[in-house]
Amino acid sequence: MAISPLAPASFPDLFVIEGVRFASIAAGVKYNDRQDVMLVELAAGTAVAGVFTRSATRSAPVLDCQSKMGGAADGRAAILVNSGNSNAFTGAAGERSVAAICDAVGAATGIQTDRIFTASTGVIGERLPHDRITAKVIDLAEGLTSSGIKDAAQAIMTTDTFPKGACAEVVIDEKTVRIAGIAKGSGMIAPDMATMLVYIFTDAKISQADLQTLLATLTDQTFNCITVDSDTSTSDSLMCAATGASGVDVTNSAGFTQTLHGVMLNLAHQVVRDGEGATKFVEVRVSGAASDADARKVGLSIANSPLVKTAIAGEDPNWGRIVMAVGKSGAQADRDRLTIRFGDILVAENGWVSPDYTEAAGAAYMKQQDLIIAVDLGIAGGLGTVWTCDLTHGYITINADYRS
């Protein structure tokens, strides 16, 4: 498949995070021509936090990870991820596959199974051939290296058109703390693919409980503010591992929070930029709402509207559809206080199109690849931003024709 036109120029040169080693291998879970399993080893004492899909039909590995979060954190830990099969909706066999993989990783690495986390991404409802994975676990353990993150980013891809990575560093108390993360995702749920997986590593020192709180807060501001098609995966998993190797305690550090937020937002935007069939990257900024929650409602209503998304695909400055999406959102809104802007162009205000707005200016703006739609509700101070992509023939082609 062609690389998304919205992809970054290249995969970034990610920092090595002390205390984290990676290995990838071709296990033939489904794909035969590429690496499809990654193993991550985390040094003893690493705090591991996670945020998972709220789907009522979440996968066996998600349920297993959730049950293990917040346990003892003194020993080493591991994360094993396969692509090609999501091990979702596979009944009791799904849980047996997770147990078999954790047992194999434990035997090969000496890590306790309650510190071994797995994820699977791929087709829903087909039994995971876990023997293909367990057969490779010793090779994986022997191949662990601190420089293997790029291969890992590729091993977890399904229909992604490019691997996704981001990193940043911050100086706290004159010492450097580093963060590096990888993600996969191409639609809230890629075609049949139980989709978004994110793994972030840092050498910061922080307790599991504090890391968990921070991760949940920042997820609400980043990964929970993106939408490709409004569908929710059975396998979405986001984990952050803090090895503490820098020796810098980042508890309540604004600098660390801001830096981690930046890495997460960068990865979240890359997921949108790899949205199925996407040709436009759209930021929807909502202000003046009765509350932040209302702003988010309006933002998601606009970002999820098929009519708004198809208009963007057609480079049509169709602001009437934005009015419609505001109206249906369920948020408090008043037609006569609504202001709509495309970038810096004032489109509508006071309940009608702006007298200075011209269709030609709107149409010219829509030809850009990155767009900003700004809506002010004029009610109070509620704020929210959501990121999305357009809805194109490419999306239909990918999703109508994928399995058959």
Add this chain to the structure above:
Amino acid sequence: MAISPLAPASFPDLFVIEGVRFASIAAGVKYNDRQDVMLVELAAGTAVAGVFTRSATRSAPVLDCQSKMGGAADGRAAILVNSGNSNAFTGAAGERSVAAICDAVGAATGIQTDRIFTASTGVIGERLPHDRITAKVIDLAEGLTSSGIKDAAQAIMTTDTFPKGACAEVVIDEKTVRIAGIAKGSGMIAPDMATMLVYIFTDAKISQADLQTLLATLTDQTFNCITVDSDTSTSDSLMCAATGASGVDVTNSAGFTQTLHGVMLNLAHQVVRDGEGATKFVEVRVSGAASDADARKVGLSIANSPLVKTAIAGEDPNWGRIVMAVGKSGAQADRDRLTIRFGDILVAENGWVSPDYTEAAGAAYMKQQDLIIAVDLGIAGGLGTVWTCDLTHGYITINADYRS
């Protein structure tokens, strides 16, 4: 535009309803080659009930109709509808246009303006050229005829590919009561088009208050159970007028309720069958939910899922996406109690694919034009049914390319 492949063979021969007269005319509001305004005159004493969009950005005529509902019902009444322009998001000018039209209809017919209801359907945000309508009102009043309902159904169309009508009669106390209705709509909101309009007429005798209650209840079971693209119009209006000419009091009549329900469901299904780009008509039946509300949530989650809808378009029996849509719905669900059927074919049960299910059987079923997806949650007795269509390249073409 080609007529939808899901359209009925022909427009039905609708009953004449005593006390109701229709006229249609070409006023050139936007279209130049067709009738675009309809006027309906209702006999003195007709009870008029209405259900309207809950959009926070609803149009000027919707706001005007809502303010007039439930008023005195002794005099004659009128309904005037134009297509081509929705008079939505048009500021104070929108209200002036409604007033000008009501004044003109009042002058031409002698009907009090608080018994004159209007609707406009078409582009959002452009000033309604109401002079073109008021110039034709005398001609409309002179052309009123009891047999004009088919022309009226055509005059209110925008992007509809066929006019929509339905009728039924019921014998109560040995007397016949008749119902006839028309609708327009082609997507929750058609391209730029403030969309669904429904007008139902009956010679039954019923108070305005009772008719209003009945209409609201039946709307929840019919028009509020259909979805094409999850978008909500700024102009959706459904009105029912009961002239009482049959002399049959239908207050609390189960027979009348059932018959009206049938006419409304028929019209609602026709709207789905004219969904933009639709090639499949899909009934989503949900049972076993914790409540009827939960069943509806699951039904709408499936019916609105772009991944489910594109799979249907591709004739792909992709039941994994149905599992996903159940999971994201927010309704109470348990993976291991879920049963999924395509028509009579058992697809999944007990948390996994059914041992008897074959992909070939599912694929063969998906080739039908009318499909039933049945989901049982196995929790309690909650029931709900939702109707939708597939999401195709046709939808993208219509909506990405419409205005430009």
